[in-house]
Amino acid sequence: MIEDTDPSAPTVDYDSPWKEAVEHHFQDFLAFYFPEAHTGVDWTRGHRFLDQELAQAVQDAALGRRYVDKLAAVHRHQGIKDWVYIHIEIQGGHDNTFAKRMFTYNDRLFDRYDRPIGSLAVLADDSRTWRPDSYSYEVFGCRHGFAYPLVKLVDYAPRLEALLEDHNPFALVTAAHLLTRQTRGDVTQRYAAKWRLARLLYERDWDRQRIIDLFAVIDWMMRLPAELEAQLWQALTTLERNKHMRYVTSVERIGYARGHQEGLAEGRRVEAIALVRKQLARRLGELPPVLDRRLEDLSVDEVEALSEALLDFSAIGDLEQWLAQP
Known part of the structure; x- marks a missing residue:
């Protein structure tokens, strides 16, 4: 942050x-x-x-x-x-x-x-x-x-280690913020800090949604170069396999990981589509599958335009009409 x-x-x-x-x-x-x-x-x-x-x-x-x-x-x-x-x-x-x-x-x-x-x-x-x-x-x-x-x-900076031991999820979010500040400009230390926080998520007796939510915040704060992101995903995949759980690297993250493998531009497009899906769901509720699939074909520019247009949507029909535009 x-x-x-x-x-x-x-x-x-x-x-x-x-x-x-x-x-x-x-x-x-x-x-x-x-x-x-x-x-x-x-x-x-x-x-x-x-x-x-x-x-x-x-x-x-x-x-x-x-x-x-x-x-x-x-x-x-x-x-x-x-x-x-x-x-x-x-x-x-x-x-x-x-x-x-x-x-x-x-x-x-x-x-x-x-x-x-x-x-x-x-x-x-x-x-x-x-x-x-x-x-x-x-x-x-x-x-x-x-x-x-x-x-x-x-x-909270003087309490960093105590934050990492605190089981309130926002203690971990605060620790992530502080570690993001501490590792500014040092991607090696940033990787180590992000990996430490990710492991802590799996050590807590938390439900699947809480782990996904908190990793999303940590991931958003602590961006890494593409090669280190790929290394982190591999480490998380191994960790999940050893713990017999599929949380962070499950279907919610596949598009993001594939984006890094196929190029940063495609990764940005996948992230943008995921974000606009959430915005649409908040405003209109669950999307019909046929409309949800059409989002996959949008370019980055089209997704950005939709993210602005949806502020005026009040019904599914508004999305249908927008997608039908030439």
Whole structure:
């Protein structure tokens, strides 16, 4: 989760694997980064994500450079029946407008739902001093202020080894972020760190989906040159064979691995198609097989065009019409 020019730098911001990790493991996310919020939620009564509603509420607000924004409706304890809302921002780089954006989003969401909004921020930038945890203004005796809990991933650096032993999945995600920063410009060390994290995934008593989700985040952060990626896939294949399990290198990763073997350009196309599939599934639900197969024939430019067009889709028919265009 760093900005640099080496092959390992992440190439996707907003639709990163962070999004799925937070959504699939929301309780763990809050427990690790925001324990007070986690304690205040009644998890027995369920929760739901409202990303489309969030997009509608803040669609004309400046986005900045972020990795994730999420909105979840949750119940509190003490017999309170109404939903309250948790808004999460994971910010990938320094942005002087960040605090104002948090203020704006909180205000618009409160106006939309007329319910309390808990705004939480995770900063994944490299600065140790940038900590925008409030926004306020005063005019003509009128004071308006907003403060919110803030987590800086760089603050966890002294606890790296403890993170690697912690069984909360976001401890491992945080460790991956720190190791990505530490190995910037050194692909040999980057490979060793990525392989260590991958082995840890298999040593935990975690279900298949959790392993896939977390490896997706680690893989996205810790990019390697093609030859080292191929070496890593071979090592993972051997590890899975020895442990009699097929997780990371199973069907979800075949397209990616084949892309490296056949050329980086094809690899990018395969990754882009996988990403647009996920975007379509979130917006339209499961795709009919005939439409899903047609995605395989799209070029990189066509996939990019579809990723923009699908923001306006509301039904399967919209996708059919788009694919029917000459």
